[in-house]
Amino acid sequence: MGGARRVANDPLRKQRILDATLTVIAEHGVHGTTHRRIAGEAGVPLGSLTYHFDGLGDIIEQAFARMARSMSERYHAALTAAPDQPAACAAVTDLICGEEYATPRTLALLHEMYAYANHNSTVAETLRQWLRRSRASLARHFSERACRAIDALIEGWPMHQAWEREPLDRDLVRETVTAVAQRLG
Amino acid sequence: MGGARRVANDPLRKQRILDATLTVIAEHGVHGTTHRRIAGEAGVPLGSLTYHFDGLGDIIEQAFARMARSMSERYHAALTAAPDQPAACAAVTDLICGEEYATPRTLALLHEMYAYANHNSTVAETLRQWLRRSRASLARHFSERACRAIDALIEGWPMHQAWEREPLDRDLVRETVTAVAQRLG
DNA sequence: TCTGAGTGCGTACGAACGTACACACTTCTC
DNA sequence: GAGAAGTGTGTACGTTCGTACGCACTCAGA
Numbered sequence: 001m002g003g004a005r006r007v008a009n010d011p012l013r014k015q016r017i018l019d020a021t022l023t024v025i026a027e028h029g030v031h032g033t034t035h036r037r038i039a040g041e042a043g044v045p046l047g048s049l050t051y052h053f054d055g056l057g058d059i060i061e062q063a064f065a066r067m068a069r070s071m072s073e074r075y076h077a078a079l080t081a082a083p084d085q086p087a088a089c090a091a092v093t094d095l096i097c098g099e100e101y102a103t104p105r106t107l108a109l110l111h112e113m114y115a116y117a118n119h120n121s122t123v124a125e126t127l128r129q130w131l132r133r134s135r136a137s138l139a140r141h142f143s144e145r146a147c148r149a150i151d152a153l154i155e156g157w158p159m160h161q162a163w164e165r166e167p168l169d170r171d172l173v174r175e176t177v178t179a180v181a182q183r184l185g
Numbered sequence: 186m187g188g189a190r191r192v193a194n195d196p197l198r199k200q201r202i203l204d205a206t207l208t209v210i211a212e213h214g215v216h217g218t219t220h221r222r223i224a225g226e227a228g229v230p231l232g233s234l235t236y237h238f239d240g241l242g243d244i245i246e247q248a249f250a251r252m253a254r255s256m257s258e259r260y261h262a263a264l265t266a267a268p269d270q271p272a273a274c275a276a277v278t279d280l281i282c283g284e285e286y287a288t289p290r291t292l293a294l295l296h297e298m299y300a301y302a303n304h305n306s307t308v309a310e311t312l313r314q315w316l317r318r319s320r321a322s323l324a325r326h327f328s329e330r331a332c333r334a335i336d337a338l339i340e341g342w343p344m345h346q347a348w349e350r351e352p353l354d355r356d357l358v359r360e361t362v363t364a365v366a367q368r369l370g
Numbered sequence: 371t372c373t374g375a376g377t378g379c380g381t382a383c384g385a386a387c388g389t390a391c392a393c394a395c396t397t398c399t400c
Numbered sequence: 401g402a403g404a405a406g407t408g409t410g411t412a413c414g415t416t417c418g419t420a421c422g423c424a425c426t427c428a429g430a
Contacts, residue, residue: 010378029304031216035418047379050419111300114344118293119214128348148345148354149361153334156341159299160333163313169333172369176334179368180361194396194407220388232409235389 014052017042021063026108030060030116061122064113068130074100079137088141089181093174095154097167102158111159143185150180199237202227206248211293215245215301246307249298253315259285264322273326274366278359280339282352287343296344328370335365 020042024033035056039046053059078095082088095101117124131151138147153176161168205227209218220241224231238244263280267273280286302309316336323332338361346353 027304029216029300030214031218031301032304033216034416036416045379047381047421051378056418108300108303111296111303115214115293115296115300116216117348118296119212119217124348131345131348145354145357148357149338149342152338152342152345154341155345156339157334157337160316160337160340163302163309163316169330172330172333176365176369179364183364183368184357184361219386221386230409232391232411236408241388 013044013048015066017044017049017052017059018063018066021059022067022109025060025063025112026105030112033060057120060116061120061126064116064123065126067109067113068126071101071106072130072133075134076137079140082141085141085181086178088138089174089177092138092150092154092177093170096157096173096177097170102161104162107158107162142181146181146184149184150177153177153180198227198229198233200251202229202234202237202244203248203251206244207252207294210245210248210297211290215297218245242305245301246305246311249301249308250311252294252298253311256286256291257315257318260319261322264325267326270326270366271363274359274362277323277335277339277362278355281342281358281362282355287346287353289347292343292347327366331366331369334369335362338362338365 017038021033021038024037024041028037033056035046035049038059039049049059053062075095078091079088082091113123113127117127134154135147135151138150142150153173157168157173202223206218206223209222209226213222218241220231220234223244224234234244238247260280263276264273267276298308298312302312319339320332320336323335327335338358342353342358
């Protein structure tokens with residue numbers, strides 16, 4: 001019977017492995033991500049990875065899914081807190097310029113995810129979900145057309161800026177976002 | 186003496202290998218790019234790669250450099266052809282919506298390059314050069330502040346759109362670009 | 371206390387990889 | 401025609417990878 005069910009010794013191990021995976025990807029890229037590096041980063045034995053996951057692809061897919069979920073939540077929280085459109089513009093400006101979203105680690109992971117999604121349909125679906133949710137968060141404050149333009153700005157600006165020497169001009173970002181929001185309704 | 190200089194049988198071989206490398210990267214990602222796949226795609230023997238290049242990293246670096254140069258030239262040509270700012274806005278709209286720049290293959294390669302540049306300083310420098318050149322092309326028609334915003338749009342919009350089902354709304358893009366250009370000088 | 375089912379891990383193996391290198395081939399000089 | 405020098409390639413080697421799997425361990429039920 002199923003009664004003799006043992007419980008896992010370390011229930012958080014799966015999540016620790018996924019977090020370690022994201023660290024390895026951010027540091028070495030997907031092309032440098034291996035079972036052994038992940039195990040070393042997470043401090044777990046090599047066999048633990050094949051026990052909890054169905055291969056390296058499965059680990060990477062779940063790691064990206066985990067990242068997408070946590071980013072989606074932060075995104076949603078930042079935008080739903082805004083009472084009106086000017087506040088929403090400020091929130092978007094924070095997302096673009098801020099220290100939370102546009103960290104080097106996050107941007108590196110985002111690039112890796114976009115690149116990997118081109119070759120893995122599961123990650124591609126995860127990515128589409130996250131784009132859909134972020135647009136839904138924007139739609140509370142902006143017209144559908146404005147959403148598309150602002151989404152492009154949120155996407156492109158930090159990515160470009162990551163390769164510049166100087167920090168982003170916050171006033172310029174806010175002015176651009178506001179202009180787009182007003183012009184497109 | 187150096188007089189007995191033999192000439193290469195196939196002087197275009199290096200370029201064919203680099204083009205094949207880009208094809209392999211677009212199809213399998215950097216993480217799935219190997220000497221053997223490149224050789225197969227280019228139709229050259231395996232030993233030919235180690236003869237012409239100093240390892241796989243060298244091949245990838247030169248392939249990305251080749252891509253950046255050709256894209257930079259197209260970018261420059263599209264923008265210098267525009268006589269005034271409205272024409273430049275149209276050119277930018279074409280870059281974002283067009284069939285030339287925003288192809289699935291090009292976008293996939295761009296993502297791979299951005300991701301790889303985080304872990305390879307040579308490719309990072311190549312990327313910075315290409316960003317500098319594209320901004321210089323924009324600067325012929327727009328203020329420096331407008332350049333930054335438009336650059337972000339060119340970057341972010343096709344990348345987002347690649348994951349949508351429906352094609353881009355050309356009028357929306359043109360209106361956004363024009364609005365940003367006017368508002369920021 | 372004994373048993374058995376489920377948990378978790380150390381190790382080993384086949385495959386694929388990057389790279390080196392011995393060797394054929396071609397063309398120029400004498 | 402003989403030798404030299406540079407071009408290009410087939411193959412083989414050492415390494416590292418992903419993954420499988422036998423085995424130790426733990427505890428619920430009898």
